[in-house]
Amino acid sequence: MRRTLTTALAATLAVATAAAITSPAGAAGDPVRAADATTAALAALGARPDGTSPAGEAYTVSRTVTDSDGRTHLRLRRTLHGLPVRGGDVVVHLDRARRATGTDGLAAVAPQTLTPRVSADAAARTAKAAFDGTVTAVGAPQLVVDAAEGGRLAWETVVRGWAPDGQTPSRLHVLADAATGAVYAADDEVKTVLGTGRAIYAGPVRIDTTLSGTAYQMIDPSHGGNRTCDMRNLMTGPCVLFVDADNLWGNYTTSDRASAAADAHFASAKTYDYFRYVHNRSGRTGTGAGITSRVHYGNNYTNAFYDGTQLTFGDGAGNIHPLTSIDILAHELGHGYTDALVGLVYSGESGGIDEASSDIWGAMVEFYAAAPGDPGDYLIGEEADILGTGEPFGNLFDPSLDGSSHSCFGPGTPGAPPHVSAGVGKHFFFNLAEGTGATAYGYSPLCGDVADVVGIGRAKAEKIWYRALNVYATSTTTYTNMRAYTLGAAADLYGSCSIEHKAVQAAWKAVNVTGVTVCGGP
Template structure:
């Protein structure tokens, strides 16, 4: 028994009632990690070396979190924040054993903007859909989310989405040199749709006794509480109270029933991360989670806003969205964004891994609860029925079953909504835990000619995923990197090349994520590129790092050579010979006047016992005068064709067979759009033809064979909206011949 001030008793009370959901916030204090001038052991950053962390003379490093095995750092450049500059230094007995770094090369850029903060705010405001209530002061930072550094402004626009009930805190990233919108993401994670009815049977919950009765406040899990929004979207949220400590009836008519679901969900998710993964609650600090229920009127949504969980009552206020896997999913976003500084970037493949992490742990929370009323499964959101068809939102065993998710990786996975690109990792996790083919939870198909997989069980699969998240994932992690990181996690936990390690290999292969990993018996090593590609302008150089890791036997000397390279390109190594465990820097140089090209270059590493190789994609950009950008906004009304023009005047070379067209369009339901590039002679090249369905916005670079075209003259981007109900605009586009 515990006691509060003024003699009030704090009582842990287990009571029976309905089940599921909730969430809250926390933070980590960053402190500098700097080498002492005294003759002591160098800091981990210094031990790892400048090349390994892609450091520059202007970089600063701040410790974000640390364990005996790994230290996470955030990075600044010339005193400003670097988004995507986070890194991990892994240790064993105080010695550096490896790093995770998202930068492709050290940063080198001016931090003086050409675009004012006022202009950046105006651009961000125009990108917001809904009602704006406030706009934050733009922050100048380095956007390195794609591995290279660009000076940018980040502006946070707050308000309400078009439904008038869903809050929005939209982060808009604008280029500080051109003013073009580089991307955006909403801080508030949500799930929306339509549904009916309430879910769980009797459950035990923790409450707090006071002078007049009891409150729905959990004294065991950091004071997390559940409150009633009274079907409003703002104002006071009243913590539930009760005279006899018997809460709800299990029916939706009793407002406390949904509150019990939410309270139980918050407690179960807290316990899962603490008891299974050793994390002290969602934020690692022991702080509990506020849960707001009965939000809005007929609000068919639930969302996590970085500090708390909020649940609507569903269509007709008849079916609150308080299901256990929804709670676990949304609160796992809180775990991810506090383990990885700012979370896995919420776009492209990192965004898919972000969503998959929440699907994975949301399902594991459901299994952990072991409820007969809501038994564990690999269906996501099956209880809330927000589609109104009785179907779940997503199927981990066969993601493509929902009609939108990618169950097999492809080069287009990075271009779809993160809720759909998550399918690749969801499918991987299911195969690792349960295996492929017919299982108790559904039939998991194989991708291509992959071999069947025997699962290792949920306990091992979730341990591997959590360790990869904790010790290896950084903000820009891709699927190819996730394969390597989960293999390293499996080796840490269960041994190199054991059953679990081989199951991870097979499970990624089963979803078409390939890798160069292998198992061996003699002296051996692995190779890992800091970036899969390098692009240079004619007359310039670019670098990537090849990390080597001794994985078996004794470390041996390794000598590097390059295979066939594009005309006008040279590849060199510094140093050309290393000992396994040390990195080398690969420098790619293009002579002046080198034509635009793109080709894979084989990097071969030869040791006395074994030879390994890795492929580096080398690209030479367009020559001077052969590129152009149009950043003027062009509205795209319904059932209308609009155009935007770039005039090339000083290009002295023939356009490339791999010319690129980078397109940024703000538009809901991109399946309405047809996008065509018109050459100066009128030849049409279709870039996008009503693909993507209900996905929002196009931010994509298209490769086009323009070698038959003359370079100079007006190049026209033609956009046709072929349907009604959704409108948007051409935000910007670029052409590189």
């Protein structure tokens, strides 16, 4: 929630100035300036000089971003009397003189009690019963204060297991009211989607590998050590690194297991380069580290997922439609980048924004990669053909064409599953980049009686979306929030009331997301 400093919550802060600060490309990297910024942020949040007050809250700096013009944005996590505050993260914005100019996400939390009526054992049993699939482990429940629920005291329990399909792993966070024991929310950590590489989808491409002795390995030294390995159509056990004698990988078909690996290896490198060169972000964590891509997972497994540490791809129906195309891989790896930037709660509108972001990254990386066999577009998964119809399983210009996604914000959007509510964010982005009506990439319908939107181009639209996530969004961001954050990002990048600033407002109105009018409309 966007708010001014005059109404900021006076918080108890126990922030060590030596707190670990992840400084992605673009951050200051100067420990003296970082300490000054932390001190300024504490003061903006009402802290005493020693950083504490009797209210019992504590904030720790998790990440800072410093703009080229000297403005700084600090992201902080919160606890209350030692309990984690779910959705309690806050961003403090400072100008070049280290004066606070605003905050985002600073919601007051005032639980009626910090003593649970329901025991931890009962919460664990409830969480296990709420899991849809096969349970393999139930973690110890942890008391949390849920800011998104007005400061509700809750038990958060992580249940591990397998989804109903028997092949998709799950790490489900189950939230139960600590007073009644009723489950009121759940979100899964595992995010899914429905040399020379002779790749199935990308075509003939150059990939970076490592020579070890007389053999080449699919380890990419130019992109953080990205690795690609073979699960051998199993669900467990070691993933075998791809090795080759002549550094020619695959034969453009599924008859050679290295073909799908070449697609994944190429796509992971291009995703790394996209964020590095377009958004100045070195790897998903900002540390330059790459990621492991596991291909040929499971049997007839028609899915792909990011589990917080690695990427995994099935081979699709009949094991002949690997889900290793550029847009699918960039979608999954995009979850890693968005998680590192914001950590959006994977439910409600914030979950939809998470999924929308991944589809946006998938499309933008596909354009960036410019692979000979897979040119850029706003379709999702058209190359993999996992439905067996020759059609994509989604798009950005009119997401409702898939039969379930929302192209327009409506009464059912806030409570819709993330993959469904994501359509609103995807449609907005397409309108902003390409415009409404007939375009070179598809027809984008308007939501209601509103004016057509003239697109500002992908290069500007992607910068606006990334900055909104990077320096404004918090874990429980809604579409109304995202409208404000993208407007702020556009004003930062291109100027208040610029063509780009006005286009953001128009593009949101075209998907039925409205708010405070800026620059006289539309």
